[in-house]
Amino acid sequence: MSRLSKKERQKLLKQVIKDNPFLTDKELADKFEVSIQTIRLDRLELGIPEVRERTKTVAQNAYARLRSVNEGEVIGELTKLKLDNYAESYLTTTREMALQKTPIIRGHHIFAQANSLAVAVIDAEKVVTGSAEIKFTRPVMVGDVIKARAEVKEIKGKKYFVEIKIYKDSDLVFYGDFTMFKLENGGV
Amino acid sequence: MSRLSKKERQKLLKQVIKDNPFLTDKELADKFEVSIQTIRLDRLELGIPEVRERTKTVAQNAYARLRSVNEGEVIGELTKLKLDNYAESYLTTTREMALQKTPIIRGHHIFAQANSLAVAVIDAEKVVTGSAEIKFTRPVMVGDVIKARAEVKEIKGKKYFVEIKIYKDSDLVFYGDFTMFKLENGGV
Numbered sequence: 001m002s003r004l005s006k007k008e009r010q011k012l013l014k015q016v017i018k019d020n021p022f023l024t025d026k027e028l029a030d031k032f033e034v035s036i037q038t039i040r041l042d043r044l045e046l047g048i049p050e051v052r053e054r055t056k057t058v059a060q061n062a063y064a065r066l067r068s069v070n071e072g073e074v075i076g077e078l079t080k081l082k083l084d085n086y087a088e089s090y091l092t093t094t095r096e097m098a099l100q101k102t103p104i105i106r107g108h109h110i111f112a113q114a115n116s117l118a119v120a121v122i123d124a125e126k127v128v129t130g131s132a133e134i135k136f137t138r139p140v141m142v143g144d145v146i147k148a149r150a151e152v153k154e155i156k157g158k159k160y161f162v163e164i165k166i167y168k169d170s171d172l173v174f175y176g177d178f179t180m181f182k183l184e185n186g187g188v
Numbered sequence: 189m190s191r192l193s194k195k196e197r198q199k200l201l202k203q204v205i206k207d208n209p210f211l212t213d214k215e216l217a218d219k220f221e222v223s224i225q226t227i228r229l230d231r232l233e234l235g236i237p238e239v240r241e242r243t244k245t246v247a248q249n250a251y252a253r254l255r256s257v258n259e260g261e262v263i264g265e266l267t268k269l270k271l272d273n274y275a276e277s278y279l280t281t282t283r284e285m286a287l288q289k290t291p292i293i294r295g296h297h298i299f300a301q302a303n304s305l306a307v308a309v310i311d312a313e314k315v316v317t318g319s320a321e322i323k324f325t326r327p328v329m330v331g332d333v334i335k336a337r338a339e340v341k342e343i344k345g346k347k348y349f350v351e352i353k354i355y356k357d358s359d360l361v362f363y364g365d366f367t368m369f370k371l372e373n374g375g376v
Contacts, residue, residue: 068289069287069289070288070289073288075296099257099261099307100258100261101313101314102314102316104314104316106304106307107303107317108263108296108299108300108303111296112299112300115294115295115296116294116296119294126292128290128292129295130324131321131322131323131324132320132321132322133319133320134321134322135318136316136318139316183290
């Protein structure tokens with residue numbers, strides 16, 4: 001990122017944090033090629049709380065709306081949720097999610113983020129996965145923070161068609177079409 | 189199961205244990221509608237070790253052949269492995285694998301068994317998942333023991349087509365067509 005004026009930087013910083021509230025001051029400093037102290041001062045001036053506080057607020061708002069799953073059952077941090085419409089979550093990948101022989105995150109951890117979000121987005125008490133077509137489009141590396149977005153594409157009675165896209169920054173790393181079923185009347 | 193003669197029972201017992209070495213004496217007793225003591229005596233006469241011993245032997249043989257993953261990285265217990273051909277694993281499901289709101293095992297645990305077996309069956313040091321078409325054909329309940337079988341259907345250079353079927357007893361609970369990639373030369 002080329003050197004920006006303070007005004008430009010603060011404008012962009014606001015947007016970047018809005019898009020991904022989970023970035024730490026260190027990550028933001030690296031992104032903007034400024035010191036951590038500069039990011040802290042920017043946040044103070046803009047009235048943006050520190051990452052821990054941001055995460056908590058965002059998560060509390062989203063978790064409060066869940067129906068099919070309980071807090072802690074979504075894999076990753078839930079950040080947005082409009083039942084029967086869309087949901088978003090972030091997953092910070094760790095060494096334990098990779099095989100010892102490679103730094104690539106194992107497919108089932110990414111699938112778990114996707115599948116649990118496909119369940120969470122549905123407005124019903126009980127939801128099961130029927131089928132899915134999935135694609136791992138790029139490898140995810142240990143330490144990557146990935147963002148999943150679920151969109152409910154169609155509802156036919158008890159059958160839900162949910163599209164999941166997972167990104168690392170702007171790169172698509174996973175794509176999935178999920179067919180889900182709600183097990184009882186509830187929701188809408 | 190209708191009452192069998194001792195000879196018939198022992199013949200069938202041998203086969204049942206061969207198919208699923210993870211059944212406990214209690215489960216076998218229930219299956220054959222006899223006492224646990226009867227099963228123990230049958231095993232003694234047939235020279236079949238107890239479940240713990242069976243599991244250990246079976247697992248050691250299979251794990252010794254793994255290339256892409258280390259022991260403990262296969263989800264479930266690996267029982268058979270012929271690299272680039274087939275593999276089998278058993279997974280004993282637990283309460284923690286279900287959502288609090290239902291006794292149904294969450295899809296990503298079943299997917300993890302399938303996907304890790306699709307990696308394990310390949311004769312290469314490094315393997316990643318490309319894509320998959322999967323179907324959850326019946327719900328798996330807490331406590332169910334499920335058996336996965338992987339079959340390598342086709343190899344095209346670095347590309348592997350692996351079929352995974354998972355059963356609870358004789359019922360198909362999961363079906364998946366996986367496309368896998370090995371990342372370097374190795375294997376056959």
